Amino acid sequence: MPSSARSARPWPGIAPPGRRAGPAHDPPPRSGVHPVPLICFASPKGGVGKTTLCAAIAVLLRQQGHRVLALDCDPQNALRLHFGVPFDYEPGFMTGLAQGVGWREALVETASGVLLLPHGATDMRSALGLAQALDQAPALLTAPLQEMLADPALVVLADLPPGPSTALHLLAALAQTVLVILLADAASAALLPQLAAGSFFGRGTVAALRNARVQVVLNQVEAEDPLSTAVFDCADQTLGLGLVGAVARDRRIPRALAERQSLAAMPEESPALEDVRHLAGCLGAGLPAPRPAGAAEAGPCFQVAS
Numbered sequence: 001m002p003s004s005a006r007s008a009r010p011w012p013g014i015a016p017p018g019r020r021a022g023p024a025h026d027p028p029p030r031s032g033v034h035p036v037p038l039i040c041f042a043s044p045k046g047g048v049g050k051t052t053l054c055a056a057i058a059v060l061l062r063q064q065g066h067r068v069l070a071l072d073c074d075p076q077n078a079l080r081l082h083f084g085v086p087f088d089y090e091p092g093f094m095t096g097l098a099q100g101v102g103w104r105e106a107l108v109e110t111a112s113g114v115l116l117l118p119h120g121a122t123d124m125r126s127a128l129g130l131a132q133a134l135d136q137a138p139a140l141l142t143a144p145l146q147e148m149l150a151d152p153a154l155v156v157l158a159d160l161p162p163g164p165s166t167a168l169h170l171l172a173a174l175a176q177t178v179l180v181i182l183l184a185d186a187a188s189a190a191l192l193p194q195l196a197a198g199s200f201f202g203r204g205t206v207a208a209l210r211n212a213r214v215q216v217v218l219n220q221v222e223a224e225d226p227l228s229t230a231v232f233d234c235a236d237q238t239l240g241l242g243l244v245g246a247v248a249r250d251r252r253i254p255r256a257l258a259e260r261q262s263l264a265a266m267p268e269e270s271p272a273l274e275d276v277r278h279l280a281g282c283l284g285a286g287l288p289a290p291r292p293a294g295a296a297e298a299g300p301c302f303q304v305a306s
């Protein structure tokens with residue numbers, strides 16, 4: 001049985017920071033256009049750690065000195081829970097789109113220093129209505145995104161809902177990287193050939209542009225579990241450079257969420273935190289250098305007390 005995931009972290013199959021800063025499949029060059037610092041956290045599967053990793057990497061990139069905006073595109077409205085935003089705080093960026101609420105008005109400054117755009121509280125009817133509105137008028141979402149990305153010092157991390165979504169379709173066209181999170185289990189392993197073939201977003205020229213930005217992270221890897229290590233080895237062999245990171249399973253992570261803390265803020269050292277730091281190092285290496293402290297920043301409408 002393959003064994004590359006068995007020894008101590010960093011996972012032997014995963015490259016050191018810097019080597020994997022580029023996308024899995026080099027995108028066709030877009031003359032005069034630099035990749036914008038937008039990273040999407042997506043997956044064909046639900047419950048794989050998209051929100052957890054998005055929140056943790058946002059905090060770690062902020063600690064590296066980047067100005068970071070975490071954008072919740074998932075109607076579950078859960079990203080805010082990783083930043084200590086009160087349960088009863090209902091406003092949000094996505095729910096404000098249809099009412100013409102500006103993105104700056106929806107900004108929340110969190111204790112971590114990460115700027116947060118919560119999705120906003122919604123229900124099924126409103127969420128379906130928003131998806132339809134975005135389908136008919138994509139600029140509702142892409143215009144404010146372009147405004148955010150016009151600031152080269154701002155790194156935007158977007159948490160997407162599981163599976164296909166209008167938001168992912170629109171954001172992937174702008175993103176530098178689409179991080180696809182999978183678990184070290186059989187159902188995730190079954191999706192590896194599709195990802196290796198570069199067909200996550202489908203076929204055709206437009207889909208190929210989006211597919212070129214896909215990189216994969218395997219979450220909840222257990223070094224002592226044969227199934228877990230077999231899936232890790234399979235992913236490493238199937239995806240090659242497309243596998244950008246692996247994160248250990250750690251029971252303290254759900255507990256941290258119960259205390260409304262980001263994984264990055266966990267007080268104890270954990271192998272998972274070490275892995276996520278490694279991943280944040282890879283991603284940070286591909287971003288523009290942080291802006292010096294003191295430069296003008298957009299003001300939030302609401303602050304979360306530390």
Ligand SMILES: Nc1ncnc2c1ncn2[C@@H]1O[C@H](COP(=O)(O)OP(=O)(O)OP(=O)(O)O)[C@@H](O)[C@H]1O
Nearest residue numbers: 046047048049050051052162220248249250253254
């Ligand atoms: N490395 C890990 N070890 C242990 N538990 C983890 C790990 N990563 C995430 N979890 C837990 O897995 C659960 C799902 O995580 P999360 O909500 O981030 O997934 P998701 O992909 O965003 O889900 P959804 O598809 O519903 O948006 C949470 O309880 C989280 O605490």
Ligand SMILES: [Mg+2]
Nearest residue numbers: 050051074078
């Ligand atoms: Mg989520």
